[in-house]
Amino acid sequence: MSASVTEAVAAVRADTAPLAGRTALVTGGSRGLGREIAIAFAAAGADVAVASRKKDACAALAEELSAATGRRVTAHAAHVGQWDQVGDLLDEVEHELGPVDVLVNNAGIAPTYPSLDQVSEELFDKVFAVNVKGPFRLTALAGRRMAGRGGGVVLNISSMGSGRPTAGDLPYTAAKAALNTLTAGFAQEYGPTVRVNTILAGPFATDISRSWDPDAVAAMARSWPLERVGEPAEIVGAALYLCGPHASYTTGALLAVDGGRLAAP
Template sequence: MEGTDFTGKVVLVTGGSRGMGKAMVEAFAARGASVVIASRRLDACEQLAREVRDRHGVAALAVACNVSRWADCDALVDTVYRQLGGVDVLVNNAGLSPLYPSLDEVSEALFDKVIGVNLRGPFRLGSAIGTRMAAGGADSRGGSIINISSVAAIRPGPHELPYAAAKAGLNALTEGMAQAFAPAVRVNAIQAGPFRTDIAKAWSPQTLARIEQGVALCRVGEPAEIVGAALYLASDAASFCTGAVLRVDGGVR
């Protein structure tokens, strides 16, 4: 893809040690970027960082971070700026959607956890890093922020309402931050459909069949299939694209 040489760039991916996050880390590293892999499991981040350094010969920094915690987000930002000098691309990928038996049985703790990871974390990281990216105006280093949203934001189902509400909020943050940090920073979202990630491990065969029937391509996505959209939105090829929400969902009906 034209314009996707990221040599000299620093790319931070939350939830970066597995699934779609891992696929994006690998893709950016393969194109010369220094990568920051952040998730709650430091051991998994460190293992991937070693693999990336060995395979691609780029800098790879592993940082433990629970993005639902304000202090963890601030510590992550401070660590990355201190050790790597800045961030050129932020990918707010960390997310979770726990199962629950019924809406009236959603606990306060579960609701807060879903909102914390899927909305509060991207808000804090986007605000902190976007502000630094934008400092100095159009002539500054600038950057790109990519929020990983979900088709649930516009097609909410009864079994994922807290998650859907958080992702709808993330879509709103995307458009608002695109205005707040312009013109130096572009902020976009990828509205992902069903992908074969850790969340999919909880799906029964019947659930998977139902999901696939609701997708025009009749299947769920593989983690690597998020990569093209992420590379595009992070690159100069998307230089006139901000505030956009790009669906990558196989054609969810």
């Protein structure tokens, strides 16, 4: 049954802090897209755990963000590619902030290599460990706890490259394609109370982009509908939507935030 106009208007007006009362864990949260998501979630009313391999960077952001928002923001050191560290991370966050309601699997790596035949086993395993194994283990543990408590949200940060792989990033894009598959599987396993979705991120002007050839990127971008790379803050709207109350009927979804790259020829 549809809500009355009055009820619908009230629901929208009340949504000024869509994550109020929630606790969110953001991996890879000290820089890039993870940093923007952590900032947005605290601004939206959530207590936030910022995790990465470098605790000092997490602590610097946590201190600044807590002062700016008044929310509890904690810093955690963890390598999500290490199976045992994932469970310890979740336990540590829940000890300091309480049960995790929102999990953002953002940590990822995409090391370069000269050619496909020179990809080492170590590089291949490292890429899959961080981009697939870590999110699998963390979602399995956090999702089970969320379901037991009555609900929660998982957001995976994947790549539009999972649908447009190239020889230059094949281990990474293959790993992100696997992450897309995990999204569907976990949405089925932990539904109906836990929602699991993915953002297919396009090229963003994060610190990683400093190594890109600007002329080559500009030439490629001319064929994209928006003809440019994204600014990091432009990930925020999709993340808040998928983790907030207005996406209550959205799970197992892959949402492209890529300037139209996947829509381009």
